[in-house]
Amino acid sequence: MRRVTAPRSVRSRRSFDGSAVAVATSVMNVATYGFTIIAARVIGPSEYGAFAACLSFLLVVQVGALGLQATAARRIALDRGHVAAIEKAILRLTAKVSLVVGLVMLALVPVINRLLNLDDLLTATIVALTVVPLTLAGGQAGVLQGERRWRALAVFYLAGGIPRLVVGTSLILWRPDATTALLGVGIGFLFPVAVGAWFLRHRRTPELVPAEHSARAMLLESVLNAQVLLAFFALSSADIVMARHVLTEHDAGLYAAGLIMTKVMLFLPQFIVVIAFPDMATPENRKRALRHSLLAVAGLGLAFVLAARVLSGLAMVFVGGDEFGEVEDLLWVFAVLGTVLAMLQLQVYAVLARQGRRTVLLVWAALATVVALGLRTDSVIGLVGVVVAVDAVLLVVLTLASLRIARTTPPPPVTSQLPT
Incomplete structure (x- = not known):
């Protein structure tokens, strides 16, 4: 039997939605890069060195969020019969991991302060707390990606870039230092989490979670x-x-x-x-x-x-x-x-x-x-x-x-x- 392909209108809609993700990720990266450049000019070389060190640390810690995202996207894409169960399980797991990682990071604030040579426990604390929304966003993005909800994911990515640029720039213009710049980054991470929660608010009632999708x-x-x-x-x-x-x-x-x-x-x-x-x-x-x-x-x-x-x-x-x-x-x-x-x-x-x-x-x-x-x-x-x-x-x-x-x-x- 010949396999029936999707109508042209369906393929066109998917192409348009994929283009939306392309535009959104580009805007997000430009906004992120733009805030970094603005911060370098506003807060000065010495403060920017501390800020860049914190961003590098968050980039490493981010692998946890990306790991959750890949898990969610792969399992949902591969097992279309248990989407609701996987979605519920991965979001619950993401919340628990975010809480545990946040507590661990808070306990390691003195270590972070020493490792990054910050000489400022407040800045190190902001770094620790920022990991929580960063990890939450990873699980949410994975669900949207696995379900191929490209328009929602595009909005999610826009929320990950533009608020950081706007809020972060406003904060460093008010108080030009590394701590405030990092606070702008942390607040910026709250926006995609809010967007993800909004798009995932209506969940189907899942069946019993299969053993292969256990926490x-x-x-x-x-x-x-x-x-x-x-x-x-x-x-x-x-x-x-x-x-x-x-x-x-x-x-x-x-x-x-x-x-x-x-x-x-x-x-x-x-x-x-x-x-x-x-x-x-x-x-x-x-x-x-x-x-x-x-x-x-x-x-x-x-x-x-x-x-x-x-x-x-x-x-x-x-x-x-x-x-x-x-x-x-x-x-x-x-x-x-x-x-x-x-x-x-x-x-x-x-x-x-x-x-x-x-x-x-x-x-x-x-x-x-x-x-x-x-x-x-x-x-x-x-x-x-x-x-x-x-x-x-x-x-x-x-x-x-x-x-x-x-x-x-x-x-x-x-x-x-x-x-x-």
């Missing part, structure tokens, strides 16, 4: 997901730490400026990962979703690499200006690095979608290789060349593994029903 099973999966994401974030951030050790202070500053281009290329195609993940979790759609997504990220990256090469002078405006002019000729290399990392991020989420256990060892191995080779370099081009080479090899290995696994997946049963 223990989902917590274990979330921890494993967080470990994989931690490996990726460590890999994508190790070079800036090494730059502080192997390069002069001046060259380390140039490398940090070039990494602004890398981070732009890493987060620009984030919407592709968000939209593709539920399909990558389903065996019948996995190969197509991965192939199309990789091509989309590669195409977008190629366009920006060429732009960074041809319009390097214009790109320098966003990287740091004339003060960092020595790195201009290398901007296209940093754009290549960002593109490779974006494709790697997609592959990492493909691993999470199929719940690969051994593949994460390759990411940790790549991190060890980057550190071992990177510590032997003594120039900006040498360090970025090593990172690009190692990341590219890892990307090829993961791509071949993913395509091989997708090829051996049993074909889906024939159905005459329209996709829901």
Whole structure:
């Protein structure tokens, strides 16, 4: 029996909703980046150093929220018959994890204060409390993503960026210091939580939760997901730490400026990962979703690499200006690095979608290789060349593994029903 595909109107609506997510994530990233730039100019270098350290810490802690999000999205996309039960269980688990993590962070306030060299327990306390809404938002986003509620997710992402820019800027203009800037970030995280609660307020009465979707099973999966994401974030951030050790202070500053281009290329195609993940979790759609997504990220990256090469002078405006002019000729290399990392991020989420256990060892191995080779370099081009080479090899290995696994997946049963 021939499989019936969705009508053109359904496909068009899905395309429009996917575009809404693309626009929303772009606005969120621009707003987040904009507030960071404004904060750097308003609060000054010394205060901004403390603020940047707090943001880096939150980026690491965020892997817990992203682990919950991946768990929720994968399970809902894969088991459409128990959506209500999974939604109820994951939101309840997210609330408990948020509370526990918040209490642990509060107990570690003195450690956070010492680790980040803040000399301010109030700032460290705000960091600890910010983890609570950050974690709550992860579970909510996962439910919306797994249910493919793209318009709701688009609003959710907008709420994650615009309020931070507006509230945060207002606060630092009133009191320009790191504590107030971080308070703006914390308050900003409350808005997506409120939006998520609103969209998830009407819940269907769930049946009995199957054993495979128990709180223990989902917590274990979330921890494993967080470990994989931690490996990726460590890999994508190790070079800036090494730059502080192997390069002069001046060259380390140039490398940090070039990494602004890398981070732009890493987060620009984030919407592709968000939209593709539920399909990558389903065996019948996995190969197509991965192939199309990789091509989309590669195409977008190629366009920006060429732009960074041809319009390097214009790109320098966003990287740091004339003060960092020595790195201009290398901007296209940093754009290549960002593109490779974006494709790697997609592959990492493909691993999470199929719940690969051994593949994460390759990411940790790549991190060890980057550190071992990177510590032997003594120039900006040498360090970025090593990172690009190692990341590219890892990307090829993961791509071949993913395509091989997708090829051996049993074909889906024939159905005459329209996709829901």
